[in-house]
Amino acid sequence: MNVPDLEIYLTDRDLARSLRSDVRAGLTATPKWLPPKWFYDARGSALFEEITRLPEYYPTRAERAILRARAPEIALLTEAKTLVELGSGSSEKTRLLLDALCRHGTLGAFIPLDVSVTALGEAVSALRSEYPGLAVHGIVDDFTRHLRLPPHGGARLVAFLGGTLGNLLPDERHDFLAGLRAAVEPGEWLLLGADLVKDERLLLPAYDDAAGVTAEFNRNVLRVINRELHAGFDAEAFDHVARWDAANEWIEMRLRARDAMRVSIKDLDLVVEFAAGEQVRTEVSAKFRRHGLERELDAAGFAPYRWWTDPDGLFAVSLSRAR
Structure with a gap:
């Protein structure tokens, strides 16, 4: 491609x-x-997309509800000129942010990062058609091993959505967040999706569906x-x-x-x-609790700024700023 x-x-x-x-x-x-990254060949990716539509799997719906409600506020707070998305996939939920930032009038560039050349190429082509006034620049890389961002070119908002942070073990999370902080400038933003601790009776079916x-x-x-x-x-x-x-x-x-x-x-x-x-x-x-996640962000050099949940308190999206 x-x-x-x-x-x-x-x-x-x-x-x-x-x-x-x-x-x-x-x-x-x-x-x-x-x-877990080796789940995701073409078949695995299709199966995961199916999982996100299952009645038991609440995280995708809950995060989308937060972004739908809060994207205009995020655009107003950050006034981001560049949106960077880690593990972008198809960037389906991210379009809520793109729309809000474009309406706000600050956004000039979108940089999606993913490990799949094919998936990223398809997403970049689609996004260029949907957002003709936006510079879309894809990066194929494994951001959990080494994070390369283009040279600083304006206020950046880095989005890491979907609760993927939870797939890293505590030491891996520490290294990842520290590496991310080293890659951004003071004053730049991190938007993070995180699944929250809740009753086991709700959690387990999301990972062991009836179908x-x-x-x-x-x-x-x-x-x-x-x-x-x-x-x-x-x-x-x-x-x-x-x-x-x-x-x-x-x-x-x-x-x-x-x-x-x-x-x-x-x-x-x-x-x-x-x-x-x-x-x-x-x-x-x-799964995270607010005080624990904010402590990890603070230790990595990010100052927690906002915390939003869906109406049922199942999932959180946090906004932090690099110190």
Whole structure:
């Protein structure tokens, strides 16, 4: 896909190297783990989009409601000239911010960052058609490893939506927020989406829906490994598990082997053994309390400025300013 102004810092070779490293490290560890980013090939992305429309999955609806209600206020407070979105995907919810900032009259550029060349290229092309007066410049990169932003060119608002921050473990969150603070100038803004701690009876169904879509999404990581590393996983031999860890206040998604098995991963020259009932952690999704998240932001060099929730208090969007 030929999309002008698409900067590519992450190639297919980089992704392949990262997948090999993650799979070897995670499946030889005790207990075993795999990073959630490998859910998202084309099929995984489509499954996640389906998840966001399920009745049990409240985060997308709640965050969209906040942005719909607060986008004009965000535009007024920040007067952003450049909007940067991390993990942009299709930038569907972000259009609420784009519309508000364009109406406010300050926005001149939108910079979406994502790991997928194809998805980002499609999104950039669509956005240029929808916002002809806006400079749209896509960056292909893994912002959790190294965050590259274009040279400072006006007041920036960095948006990190969807509750994705919760997929990082506490040390990873600290490093990510510190790296983000180092990449922006004092006075620039961070808009952050965060899922909130709530009753387990509401949380768990969002990660273990009745239709089994999340189970298929979870097992998709094994299909990705099969295809990319010539592995021999029988994805259907693993059960989807979602559990609430009250001590850490996060949801864990896991895959549980029904029977003892040995799985060959040809490209790694590796055979992985599973005991019957053994589990592989595939995702952590931390839930936040206001004081805890604001403490993390403050420690990274961001001064909390505004905090908004949906009417039911399920999800929060916070606005912070770099000190």
